[in-house]
Amino acid sequence: xxAFSLKSVAASAAIALASAxxxxxxxxxxxxxxxxxxxxxNTIQSLTDEYLAAHPDVKIDxxxxxxxxxxxxxxxxAARGGNAPQLSVALSVDMFTLIxxxxxxxxxxxxxxxxDKAWLAGFYPAFMENSQTGGKTWGIPFQRSTPVLYxxxxxFAEAGLDPETPPATWEEMVEMGQxxxxxxxxxxxxxxxxxxxxxxxxxxxxxGLTTQNDVIVANNEGNKTNFxxxxxxxxxxxxxxxxxxxxxxxxxxVEWGATPKAFFExxxxxxxxxxxxxxxxxxxxxxxxxxxxxxxxxxxxxxxxGGNFYLFKGTSDAQMRAAVDFIQWITAPTxxxxxxxxxxxxxPRPETWETDTxxxxxxxxxxxxxxxxxxxxxxxxxxxxxxxxxxxxxxDALAAAITGQKDAATALKDAQxxxxxxxxxxx
Amino acid sequence: MSRRHWIQAWLLxxxxxxxxxxxxxxxxxxxIWNSFFSTPxxxxxxxxxxxxxxxxxxxxxxxxxxxxxxxxxxxxxIPISILLAIVMALFVNRQFRARGLVRMAYFTPTVxxxxxxxxxxxxxxxxxxxxxxQILGWLGFGQTNLLGSPDTAxxxxxxxxxxxxxxxxxxFYLAALQSIPPSLTEAARIEGAGSWRIxxxxxxxxxxxxxxxxxxxxxxNSFRMVDHIxxxxxxxxxxxxxLLLYYIYETSFRYWDTSYGAxxxxxxxxxxxxxxxxxxFFLDRKVHYK
Amino acid sequence: xxxxDRHLQTFGxxxxxxxxxxxxxxxxxxxxxxxxxxAHFVLNAPxxxxxxxxxxxxxxxxxxxxNTFVLVTAxxxxxFILCTLAAYAFARYRFPGRGFLFFLVLLQLLxxxxxxxxxxxxxxxxxxxVDTITAIGLPYAASGFGIFxxxxxxxxxPTELDDAARIEGAGPLTIxxRVYVPLARPTYLAYGLVxxxxxxxxxxxxxxxTNSVETRPVTxxxxxxxxxxxxxxxxxxxxxxxxxxxxxxxxxxxxxxxxVQSFMRAGIK
Numbered sequence: 006x007x008a009f010s011l012k013s014v015a016a017s018a019a020i021a022l023a024s025a026x027x028x029x030x031x032x033x034x035x036x037x038x039x040x041x042x043x044x045x046x047n048t049i050q051s052l053t054d055e056y057l058a059a060h061p062d063v064k065i066d067x068x069x070x071x072x073x074x075x076x077x078x079x080x081x082x083a084a085r086g087g088n089a090p091q092l093s094v095a096l097s098v099d100m101f102t103l104i105x106x107x108x109x110x111x112x113x114x115x116x117x118x119x120x121d122k123a124w125l126a127g128f129y130p131a132f133m134e135n136s137q138t139g140g141k142t143w144g145i146p147f148q149r150s151t152p153v154l155y156x157x158x159x160x161f162a163e164a165g166l167d168p169e170t171p172p173a174t175w176e177e178m179v180e181m182g183q184x185x186x187x188x189x190x191x192x193x194x195x196x197x198x199x200x201x202x203x204x205x206x207x208x209x210x211x212x213g214l215t216t217q218n219d220v221i222v223a224n225n226e227g228n229k230t231n232f233x234x235x236x237x238x239x240x241x242x243x244x245x246x247x248x249x250x251x252x253x254x255x256x257x258x259v260e261w262g263a264t265p266k267a268f269f270e271x272x273x274x275x276x277x278x279x280x281x282x283x284x285x286x287x288x289x290x291x292x293x294x295x296x297x298x299x300x301x302x303x304x305x306x307x308x309x310x311g312g313n314f315y316l317f318k319g320t321s322d323a324q325m326r327a328a329v330d331f332i333q334w335i336t337a338p339t340x341x342x343x344x345x346x347x348x349x350x351x352x353p354r355p356e357t358w359e360t361d362t363x364x365x366x367x368x369x370x371x372x373x374x375x376x377x378x379x380x381x382x383x384x385x386x387x388x389x390x391x392x393x394x395x396x397x398x399x400x401d402a403l404a405a406a407i408t409g410q411k412d413a414a415t416a417l418k419d420a421q422x423x424x425x426x427x428x429x430x431x432x
Numbered sequence: 433m434s435r436r437h438w439i440q441a442w443l444l445x446x447x448x449x450x451x452x453x454x455x456x457x458x459x460x461x462x463x464i465w466n467s468f469f470s471t472p473x474x475x476x477x478x479x480x481x482x483x484x485x486x487x488x489x490x491x492x493x494x495x496x497x498x499x500x501x502x503x504x505x506x507x508x509x510i511p512i513s514i515l516l517a518i519v520m521a522l523f524v525n526r527q528f529r530a531r532g533l534v535r536m537a538y539f540t541p542t543v544x545x546x547x548x549x550x551x552x553x554x555x556x557x558x559x560x561x562x563x564x565x566q567i568l569g570w571l572g573f574g575q576t577n578l579l580g581s582p583d584t585a586x587x588x589x590x591x592x593x594x595x596x597x598x599x600x601x602x603x604f605y606l607a608a609l610q611s612i613p614p615s616l617t618e619a620a621r622i623e624g625a626g627s628w629r630i631x632x633x634x635x636x637x638x639x640x641x642x643x644x645x646x647x648x649x650x651x652x653n654s655f656r657m658v659d660h661i662x663x664x665x666x667x668x669x670x671x672x673x674x675l676l677l678y679y680i681y682e683t684s685f686r687y688w689d690t691s692y693g694a695x696x697x698x699x700x701x702x703x704x705x706x707x708x709x710x711x712x713f714f715l716d717r718k719v720h721y722k
Numbered sequence: 723x724x725x726x727d728r729h730l731q732t733f734g735x736x737x738x739x740x741x742x743x744x745x746x747x748x749x750x751x752x753x754x755x756x757x758x759x760x761a762h763f764v765l766n767a768p769x770x771x772x773x774x775x776x777x778x779x780x781x782x783x784x785x786x787x788x789n790t791f792v793l794v795t796a797x798x799x800x801x802f803i804l805c806t807l808a809a810y811a812f813a814r815y816r817f818p819g820r821g822f823l824f825f826l827v828l829l830q831l832l833x834x835x836x837x838x839x840x841x842x843x844x845x846x847x848x849x850x851x852v853d854t855i856t857a858i859g860l861p862y863a864a865s866g867f868g869i870f871x872x873x874x875x876x877x878x879x880p881t882e883l884d885d886a887a888r889i890e891g892a893g894p895l896t897i898x899x900r901v902y903v904p905l906a907r908p909t910y911l912a913y914g915l916v917x918x919x920x921x922x923x924x925x926x927x928x929x930x931x932t933n934s935v936e937t938r939p940v941t942x943x944x945x946x947x948x949x950x951x952x953x954x955x956x957x958x959x960x961x962x963x964x965x966x967x968x969x970x971x972x973x974x975x976x977x978x979x980x981x982v983q984s985f986m987r988a989g990i991k
Contacts (some may be wrong), residue, residue, distance in 0.1 A: 438818060441815035445811045450864075455861035523733075533975075537739035543967045552748055563744075565762070650803040652832070677836075705832055
């Protein structure tokens with residue numbers, strides 16, 4: 006009896022081994038957020054499947070983890086529970102938080118050959134700003150974006166403006182906006198000139214304005230903010246004036262999620278939003294539209310945004326190497342081109358833009374190049390230690406100024422004081 | 433009572449207590465415990481800080497703001513939800529055509545998850561082309577921005593909550609109404625009492641246990657229902673529509689300041705205890721369990 | 723009641739019904755029309771099933787629905803059993819520690835697992851249950867509210883019934899099952915509705931504790947479409963909402979009479 010059961014245990018173990026993966030198989034858990042609609046998740050899944058088909062010794066469990074916020078919540082909760090994934094895409098601005106939590110490891114240890122170093126140097130520098138600190142690389146750019154200006158050519162023509170010329174400067178945006186703002190017989194606005202969404206994460210688009218006003222809102226070490234700089238105040242005053250003094254934008258907080266729809270509905274003739282919306286606008290705008298770089302103030306400028314790959318602690322060496330290999334594969338030109346065309350994210354490596362598929366795509370739909378060209382003027386998205394709290398302080402200050410509860414200078418001064426209290430411990 | 437009797441009682445309690453203790457009391461105690469420590473960050477271990485977190489709480493303007501918001505939210509949603517629930521139940525407790533459809537209409541909030549329905553309300557509130565603004569537009573009014581203004585953001589959230597809660601509570605009142613013997617109201621009518629008097633002197637007192645049940649639920653929900661905030665306002669503008677649990681979520685799961693989150697949770701626990709004790713004490717004396 | 727009164731009430735009922743059904747009506751409108759008609763309510767808008775197809779292809783809603791169904795059923799069953807046993811002990815036994823234990827139960831009525839997510843995740847992880855439907859349900863398996871409610875009902879049942887059953891030789895569990903549970907049916911119904919509604923809606927905890935299609939409930943599945951970096955796609959979100967809530971709504975429409983009657987027959991008091 007005993008012999009029999011031992012035999013059956015041995016037999017079932019053998020079956021289990023045989024049906025399992027080849028010897029030395031590497032298991033990876035990979036969390037990814039999606040912020041651009043349902044199809045993107047399927048693209049990642051199919052790319053992962055493609056990789057797995059070519060690498061039978063690796064098993065990647067790709068887990069769609071909701072929005073960026075859901076993902077970071079999940080990753081940190083899991084890591085604190087001792088159950089971190091090996092690999093995750095998360096916002097590039099979460100870098101300092103993840104470092105501070107001691108949850109991620111830099112890529113440098115696994116990118117030692119000259120070939121690897123050359124690969125690392127092959128990303129757009131603007132994207133690497135949010136991926137490196139203290140001389141180490143903590144993130145690899147993947148689903149990255151930048152805001153651009155979309156304009157309704159039909160509305161421009163109706164307002165007597167040249168439909169092919171978007172505003173190039175702040176002044177032009179106000180002038181054009183005033184011509185584009187339409188009112189009905191009761192004096193109620195039926196079409197606004199411009200729409201810069203300010204709900205949820207207003208700091209991001211606002212960073213467009215600060216960069217154009219030639220000021221950086223936080224240092225590269227992520228431990229000092231610059232919220233009360235007169236140039237930041239000036240930029241905020243411009244934003245407030247758009248709906249106040251100039252009357253070209255809807256007053257109050259402007260909802261991000263409803264912005265593309267407002268554009269399609271003719272509620273606004275211009276909108277600032279992410280390049281990630283390109284496919285959406287192309288499919289749904291019932292009129293001719295154009296895409297341009299954000300207008301210039303003292304200079305051109307825009308923040309970058311979106312997600313990076315991170316490697317998590319508690320991972321074996323073999324897993325790390327497999328993860329790095331997967332990242333190198335998925336950011337390679339062929340895969341990256343597929344991803345960019347499916348989502349509208351900016352391909353993070355110049356070489357991708359040189360592929361025939363991307364060239365053909367850009368020739369057919371030139372607006373995709375605007376974001377890439379704007380990268381030259383782009384700066385890092387606001388990112389500090391205790392990032393979410395510091396940006397929330399900044400967001401609250403912006404909201405207070407936009408809704409008229411505080412004037413721009415006071416709001417930003419208060420925010421700077423609060424941020425200072427948090428960040429001084431990190432210097 | 434005999435020892436066997438005790439053991440029986442304990443055995444009956446055992447399974448439930450294991451779960452309660454494992455998933456509520458132990459975590460609650462560790463939460464209180466954690467509120468006396470600093471938040472552990474990967475590179476900086478947690479240290480005992482005494483009452484520092486509580487001092488910070490007292491000095492935190494956002495805390496006072498969300499606390500105030502939550503009290504307004506509770507005061508604004510609970511009575512109106514309950515009142516509307518009673519009115520709705522009275523409406524559909526009679527025979528009339530389309531009663532089934534009307535009941536279903538009142539029931540919709542119960543089956544549509546708040547997280548999904550918040551998107552629909554987002555459309556209603558959207559300035560310009562949203563439903564409310566379209567209707568106002570026909571009437572000749574200009575645009576509103578209900579979610580984007582500090583004065584109206586919280587009331588807008590309250591409206592969604594009332595929609596959700598009143599439809600849900602209606603079911604309980606409807607059941608309560610149907611269990612009141614018609615002979616009671618008939619007798620009162622014969623004695624010449626008007627509808628209004630019948631309601632206040634017979635119907636309402638008989639529904640008191642339901643009111644207790646519903647109001648305990650309503651109080652708990654007014655501190656628990658935050659799903660729609662995620663989609664509608666994110667607590668903005670400038671925390672004008674943030675509630676206590678949402679702030680706890682933000683603090684613990686966005687700022688990862690779990691110690692301060694624990695401190696806020698302790699306040700929430702204390703607050704809920706106070707309210708519920710008061711409520712049970714106050715209502716229990718008026719409720720006649722049969 | 724005068725005829726005028728009656729009409730006024732019917733009118734009021736219809737007005738409120740129209741207001742209450744508005745979100746559902748809007749969901750249906752957007753789900754069956756192309757996205758361009760999300761904000762244009764014109765009668766000649768073309769009909770389409772594209773939104774349902776899109777939503778269906780974007781996520782395995784049938785599976786999510788099944789997960790939610792299993793979850794809600796399991797929680798309800800666990801709560802009924804555990805709460806009934808505990809409520810019976812509190813209602814009919816005198817034993818040392820009773821006051822303290824009942825205080826612990828009342829505490830859980832307030833300190834819901836919803837606000838103890840970090841600590842509970844740790845617990846679930848140490849049990850090795852992350853990413854299981856069991857993990858979503860466990861913290862809710864016993865409910866202070868349920869115990870309190872059922873106990874209140876049990877207290878109203880005359881002890882003479884116990885005594886009669888005991889004389890016939892019935893043990894405590896038999897008495898509980900034969901006498902108490904049937905008499906408390908309305909309480910079970912009312913509590914069941916609260917529980918089902920709560921877990922049908924619950925979002926945050928399942929979001930954190932699940933990782934895969936096999937375990938995610940509907941709410942978490944639906945949040946896929948609520949990620950709004952590229953703007954809200956009302957038509958697809960609403961199609962998905964309808965697909966997952968539709969069965970319940972239709973069920974209510976068909977069975978509402980029986981549903982309300984079974985509430986009524988016993989009458990919650």
